Amino acid sequence: MAVETKKPQETTGLRADARRNRDLIVAAAQKLFLEQGVDVPLEEVARRAGVGIGTLYRRFPDRDALLRAVGEESLLRLVDLAETAWREEPDAWHALCRFLRICAELRLGALPAKLEPHLHQQIRTGRDLHEMRQRVIAVVLRMTEQAQADGTLRDDIGPGDIALLMTLQIYTPPDMPGGQAMARVLEIMLSGLRAGSELTLPGAPLTGDDLRRYTAVRQPSAPRTHLDE
Structure with missing residues (x-):
């Protein structure tokens, strides 16, 4: 659904x-x-x-109110595009590829990355922005798990790795058409995600638990008083 x-x-x-x-x-x-x-x-x-x-x-x-509105719209758009890809593509692999291509081409993941340092406290202590972020995570987790179950996404990739790729920014050399550079880098990236690659990746995959732990709502610390000393 x-x-x-x-x-x-x-x-x-x-x-x-x-x-x-x-x-x-x-x-x-x-x-x-x-x-x-x-x-x-x-x-x-x-x-x-x-x-x-x-x-x-x-x-x-004020600027904070505008930053918050932009953050909300960005997260809602990410959810909508991910759900549309899931609904319209024939399988999880094609949905995942479509979603990552859109994120890179429209720089949809880059915007939240720019906003996060400024909305850091609101995301971690406020329910609404946190819940929107969790919706994005849920869609990415669903696509990742199903693509791996289908045997199309390599097993040593976690949803946290996919979340990192959502913020991919591609530099275009001055003498190369932007569309060509974008398409080439995206296909290199997606080829590396496909099951069957013999390349051994460094480190461990970033799991869904890693993502949830990083984005967990945290209550602000109470100010210290002389009674705490």
Whole structure:
């Protein structure tokens, strides 16, 4: 059964024009964060979105609120694309390959990697972002386990390894067409994942338990007082 993809709760109840402005701002921020980093001026985000800076601040009172919205949208999109690949492809291997290709081509995994240091505390102490992240993990785990059961994915690969590959960023030499470089590197990567390779990988695979432990919700530490000393 596909996971239902829901829009963030803060979009419910908005007028159509307000929702459209919010979506334009988030989409512009996603692109600019990838291009220039998360410290890009908010005025530039507003300009790219085609709205006034006052409109941006009505929807997002500060940079942290915008970062959080971009993180939510990114995670929801990852879930949606993974579930669509699982539903439409003939088997788990092809679903996994499709998902990893999309992550690399659209740099979908790279954006959460940029956002995570800034949302680190919210992800580990807040339920909503944590639950979205767990949904991505669940889909990746399902594809990995089924592809290995089918004998198409090598046994010494874990879902944590797949999660690392989701953040793959490919440098394109100036004299090579971008599409060609992307396609070549992706096929090299996928060939290395396929069962039957005699290559021995260093270290141990990153398992589903590793991923869950890393993304577990953690309560913030209580401030120390003189009574603790």
